[in-house]
Each structure stands twice: as C-alpha cells, then as structure tokens.
Amino acid sequence: MQKEFDHPSIPTKISEKKIYETYCDNYDSIHYLFVEFQFSWLQQAYRALKDIDKYYILIYLYKENFTELNEIFKVKSYEEFYFNPRFELDKINIIKIAKKLRISKETTRRKILELEEDGILIKNKKSIAVTLKAGLLQKPVNTINSFSKILQYVSWLLYKEKKVEKYYEKDFFVKKIKERFTQILAIFLEYQIDYLLTRKTLVNNDIEMWFIYGSALYNQIMYLKKSEVKNHYQKQWIEEVLNVGDKKGVNAMTISDLTGIPRPTVIRKLKVLLKQKDIYKDPNNLYYISKGKLLTELNKQRLINIKNLSAIISRINNIVFFS
DSSP states (O other), rough: OOOOOOOOOOHHHHHHHHHHHHHTHHHHHHHHHHHHHHHHHHHHHHHHHHHHHHHHHHHHHHHHHHHHHTTTTTOOOOOHHSSSSEEEESSOOHHHHHHHHHHOHHHHHHHHHHHHHHTEEOOOSSSSOHHHHHHHHHHHHHHHHHHHHHHHHHHHHHEEEEEEEEOOOOHHHHHHHHHHHHHHHHHHHHHHHHHHHHHHHHHHTTTHHHHHHHHHHOOOOHHHHTTOOOEEEOOHHHHHHHHHHOOOOBBBHHHHHOOOHHHHHHHHHHHHHHEEETEEEOSSSSSEOSSSSHHHHHHHHOOOOOOOOHHHHHHHHHHHHHH
16 A cells, blocks of 8 residues: 655545445445444443443444534643543433433333442433543444545555555554544444444344344354455445355354354343344254344345445544544
8 A cells, every 4th residue: 555645635525425335335344344443432332331331322322422512613732631530411311322322211121220239320400421431441442443444445446546646654643633533423423323322223233233243244244254255335245245255254252252242132132133033043952044124124224334434434534634
C-alpha cells in the first residue's frame, strides 16, 4: 500500500455514492473487516459488564451526551473528554432508555439500579450522572483503532480506483477521530446502537441470543474468507456462507469461550435456535447456521447495512477532512 503523497493536494468531499459503489465492488474484503469489527465489539461489550444490555445502556448515555455537545457546537478531543469524563444528563429517563434500547421498563430500571450499585451511574429524580468509574471502564481505544482499519482500507480502495488523490493510513484516522472525538463518536454510536438493535429484534430482543448465533455465523464467514471465494455480494451470499467447503462448526464450549457467556446459558439458547431451525447440530455436537427464517431476515438487513455503513463512512471522512 502506498502512503500519503508527499506533495500537497486538496481533499475532495467523499460522497456516500462513491463509498457505496466502492463497497459493492470490493464487498468481500470490506465485509470481512466489518464482521471482525462487530464481533470484537460484542466481545468487548460482554467483557466490560458481563451484561450486553447494561453495556448498551451506558453506551446510549454516552451517545446522548456527545449529541448534546454537537447541538451546541462544542467538540471535545479524546484527551479533553477523558480528563474529566463525568457528565450529567437532565432530559433523560427510564422510559426513554427502555424505548430506545427495546428493553422492558422493569428490566431497564433493574439494570440501572445495578449500575448505580457498581458506582457507574448516579440516578436522581430528573437526571442521570455517569461517573468517573464509567470513564475508566469505557475508553474506546480498541473501537477507534478497529474502525480506523476499515476507514484506511476504504481510503486505499478509493485511491486505487482514482476516486480520490490520496491514501491515508490507519494512524491518520485514529489521530483525527481523537481530535474530534465527541463529534465523531456521536455519529458512530448512533449507527452502532441501531445496527445491533436491528439484529436484536430478529431474535426476540435477546442480545445474548444474537451474540451466540452470531458466533456460529462468524465461524462460517471466516471459513468463507479462507476459501477466497469472491463476489458473494447479493443472492449467492447465503448459499456460499452455508455451503463453503471444508467448514467445521463450533461447539457450545467454543462459543462460550468466544463470547464469555456461561456455557449453560449458551446451551439453553442454542436449543431455542435448534427448535427454530435457525441452526443445526452434527453428530460431533458442532453447530452450523441453517437456511432458516433468521438467516433470510438477516440477509435483508445485510444489504440495507451496506448503504447505512457507506453513509457513516462518508460522514466521518468528511468530518476528518473538512472540520
């Protein structure tokens, strides 16, 4: 890969259409990076609090804070924000959080109480404060680095296709995201929350179920990557993921190790997925994705996400280059 040119040139705005065309033309390689990013995100989410819904409550509060800063045209760098990452939200309540994250009011109330007991949140009648402890827990260094890899790769593809005049490396994007941290993270977290909530809806609003199913799907997608089959952008994607040669399934212990979710919980939720015919099990107790209703619905969302992710990459790129 060629680095930035030494001679100066003026960046041009990168339209969503250009990103989308590049994404479609190079779907395989970008999609593998994206799948790895999402799987790593869920691993981090579960590892942080052993409860993905609680993690998403916390992430949602950060997103709301960053959005409020954007609305008053105030941008904080990564260093500025984490110098004192405590903040308070006045116009938020349990009903709003529950509705946005598709969690029942009772569950939301219980999980916020647990976050209070852990010293992560302080809830008053009309406000919620996010504490310094939360700031130590939630520094998104891995997220910035991993997403910057995607931005770098798209930058390289745009340059190779002569749609832009420069190629920028990962460290450039990491630096720029940190400089405009709250502005960019508000956009990214809105996308990320909606991305996973859409998939959570496909599995009866059970985010752990999605993570478990996603582990089996991730395994098969990685076998497809090893096979070096190309151009599985539209209709053929499902067939290639299901039928890629030499694939091996994953057992319950491996899924537990990958996700951090206790093995008994993994087995219980796998039984539900088996009953729904969304997965199947071979004689060696290895699990595989089936061509069931869940995969069919997920494939529709996959195609929608190509446009959504292209829009986010375009927005972030244009902030990086023109702010």
